[in-house]
Amino acid sequence: ETGVTQSPTHLIKTRGQQVTLRCSSQSGHNTVSWYQQALGQGPQFIFQYYREEENGRGNFPPRFSGLQFPNYSSELNVNALELDDSALYLCASSLDSFYGYTFGSGTRLTVV
Amino acid sequence: AQSVAQPEDQVNVAEGNPLTVKCTYSVSGNPYLFWYVQYPNRGLQFLLKYITGDNLVKGSYGFEAEFNKSQTSFHLKKPSALVSDSALYFCAVRVNNAGNMLTFGGGTRLMVKP
Numbered sequence: 001e002t003g004v005t006q007s008p009t010h011l012i013k014t015r016g017q018q019v020t021l022r023c024s025s026q027s028g029h030n031t032v033s034w035y036q037q038a039l040g041q042g043p044q045f046i047f048q049y050y051r052e053e054e055n056g057r058g059n060f061p062p063r064f065s066g067l068q069f070p071n072y073s074s075e076l077n078v079n080a081l082e083l084d085d086s087a088l089y090l091c092a093s094s095l096d097s098f099y100g101y102t103f104g105s106g107t108r109l110t111v112v
Numbered sequence: 113a114q115s116v117a118q119p120e121d122q123v124n125v126a127e128g129n130p131l132t133v134k135c136t137y138s139v140s141g142n143p144y145l146f147w148y149v150q151y152p153n154r155g156l157q158f159l160l161k162y163i164t165g166d167n168l169v170k171g172s173y174g175f176e177a178e179f180n181k182s183q184t185s186f187h188l189k190k191p192s193a194l195v196s197d198s199a200l201y202f203c204a205v206r207v208n209n210a211g212n213m214l215t216f217g218g219g220t221r222l223m224v225k226p
Binding site: 004043 | 116146148153154155156157158161202204213214215216217218219
């Protein structure tokens with residue numbers, strides 16, 4: 001059974017640029033969530049997708065968007081990057097969001 | 113709105129001693145409660161969860177947690193700490209039919225000294 005894999009592991013972008021982060025869900029999981037973890041803080045919920053539809057969103061602006069594909073992999077897109085977007089971005093998958101969530105190792109995004 | 117508080121930024125314990133990492137929550141509804149552990153430059157690893165049933169939940173690596181509804185607490189415990197338990201621990205809560213999101217506490221750094 002494979003876990004959740006995220007790519008890339010590290011990324012450096014310039015303010016104003018756009019970025020796409022990718023996540024492959026654990027086999028058999030149909031729900032994927034994205035979290036932002038700033039340095040020294042707990043993860044903050046960005047949004048969740050269930051069977052390719054967004055079904056929950058946290059307090060993040062519209063420049064944070066996502067997709068879930070038929071194979072349940074997912075992308076997080078961030079437009080017009082700001083310095084405060086520098087963080088560890090975590091992807092988590094689950095089966096119907098009832099059971100425990102399996103987290104990936106994250107993508108460390110640095111905006112300069 | 114749901115919230116989680118981890119009142120201690122850091123907990124220090126000697127190897128072999130029992131450890132407790134505290135968590136309190138605030139929700140309107142029945143909570144699903146989780147503990148995760150994070151090692152440096154890694155994602156979150158699931159330790160245990162409370163959904164319903166027995167208030168004492170046993171999880172991975174010898175950890176357990178007790179759900180106390182009257183005190184709205186879900187403290188993480190281990191009878192005998194190991195140096196390898198040193199890491200960042202997060203408590204999280206989810207309320208069914210409330211946006212499907214996990215709300216995390218700010219984390220507690222556990223330091224186990226030999």
